[in-house]
Amino acid sequence: MMTSLAIFNAEQLIHKSLAMGQRRREHFGLSQASLIKCARMMWLEDRWCFPLILDGRKLMIFRLGDKVEDLIVENLPGHLLVSKTNEQQEGGKMFGGHVGWHIDGLACSEQGVFAIVEIKSVNQTRFNRLVKLGDLKQWDEQYWCQCQGYMGAMREKTGYDIQTAEFVAMCKNDSRVYQESIEFDPYAYEQIKEKIGWLVALDAPPPPEMNESDYRVKNFMDDDDQGVYLGRLTPKQSNCRNCRYAARDLKDERLRGRWGCRKHRKIISFEEQQRGCRSHEWVPELVPAQLIDDETMLFESDNGFQFRNGEEHLTSGQIAWLCRNDWQRDEVTHLVDEFDGEVEIL
Numbered sequence: 001m002m003t004s005l006a007i008f009n010a011e012q013l014i015h016k017s018l019a020m021g022q023r024r025r026e027h028f029g030l031s032q033a034s035l036i037k038c039a040r041m042m043w044l045e046d047r048w049c050f051p052l053i054l055d056g057r058k059l060m061i062f063r064l065g066d067k068v069e070d071l072i073v074e075n076l077p078g079h080l081l082v083s084k085t086n087e088q089q090e091g092g093k094m095f096g097g098h099v100g101w102h103i104d105g106l107a108c109s110e111q112g113v114f115a116i117v118e119i120k121s122v123n124q125t126r127f128n129r130l131v132k133l134g135d136l137k138q139w140d141e142q143y144w145c146q147c148q149g150y151m152g153a154m155r156e157k158t159g160y161d162i163q164t165a166e167f168v169a170m171c172k173n174d175s176r177v178y179q180e181s182i183e184f185d186p187y188a189y190e191q192i193k194e195k196i197g198w199l200v201a202l203d204a205p206p207p208p209e210m211n212e213s214d215y216r217v218k219n220f221m222d223d224d225d226q227g228v229y230l231g232r233l234t235p236k237q238s239n240c241r242n243c244r245y246a247a248r249d250l251k252d253e254r255l256r257g258r259w260g261c262r263k264h265r266k267i268i269s270f271e272e273q274q275r276g277c278r279s280h281e282w283v284p285e286l287v288p289a290q291l292i293d294d295e296t297m298l299f300e301s302d303n304g305f306q307f308r309n310g311e312e313h314l315t316s317g318q319i320a321w322l323c324r325n326d327w328q329r330d331e332v333t334h335l336v337d338e339f340d341g342e343v344e345i346l
């Protein structure tokens with residue numbers, strides 16, 4: 001607790017600094033691949049449809065996890081040929097550079113057998129469950145897919161006959177260590193690659209695979225995120241990734257992960273993508289209204305309100321506001337007139 005003599009508030013400053021350091025993820029991370037995770041959720045995350053996490057306490061937990069993982073890598077030097085601490089971190093890109101990956105380490109036995117090393121730090125409850133199950137795939141399917149994805153990607157990139165991943169987890173509460181050797185499953189790798197390749201090529205989000213009573217929707221999403229996931233709200237904030245004019249270059253042999261804008265006919269940089277522009281129009285499937293004419297892009301909401309999206313019509317910010325306010329058009333017109341600008345939902 002801060003005393004009245006304190007000349008600064010450490011908690012506030014640290015949390016603010018962590019929040020200010022938050023950045024969008026440029027590529028789809030192979031670490032996010034999962035064969036059972038809802039494809040719509042993965043698409044929405046990849047297209048920046050949810051706000052950045054700015055909760056300082058959550059961010060500190062993530063950063064502490066990263067530090068613990070670094071500490072483990074630093075203390076396994078004799079067994080690691082390549083790791084993220086010796087500045088030779090091994091990784092790569094695929095699908096035109098839109099999917100990226102980095103391994104924590106690459107180990108080699110005395111017999112010359114290679115294995116990738118994947119490290120996680122977890123809280124006590126999760127760690128105890130992992131020990132009890134003794135099976136990574138049952139405990140966390142996404143981590144298992146991450147190991148499969150990394151093994152497959154490393155095999156393709158290096159040609160090494162990598163047959164296993166050494167999965168190492170440390171309990172954050174008491175530093176116990178769990179280790180499991182994960183065998184390469186070529187069929188799972190092909191499935192993972194196929195799902196990711198399909199997802200990054202999709203122009204519109206697939207339908208939700210979870211309903212509103214699913215515990216993952218109720219417990220792990222706030223009300224607004226639930227609305228976006230269930231197709232009842234547009235995302236809060238517009239950017240190029242959720243604009244209908246943005247397109248990926250999936251064939252770029254130099255793997256630059258390039259995005260182009262079909263409206264302005266140019267390549268858009270990562271910084272530009274985050275800002276978006278005044279010409280932004282939502283990917284139509286993100287608008288919670290029926291597209292009744294796809295030539296004129298005329299939408300109709302449940303209460304019969306008809307509108308178009310665009311600079312000359314309703315801006316994306318106005319639509320985001322309207323769908324959160326029962327499509328009361330008079331209100332938004334009043335707001336825009338009064339403040340003379342775009343509506344932005346924070």
Ligand code: SF4
Pocket residue numbers: 239240243244245246260261262263264268273276277278279280281
């Ligand atoms: S129209 Fe604007 S927001 Fe949309 S992709 Fe082009 S630059 Fe981005």
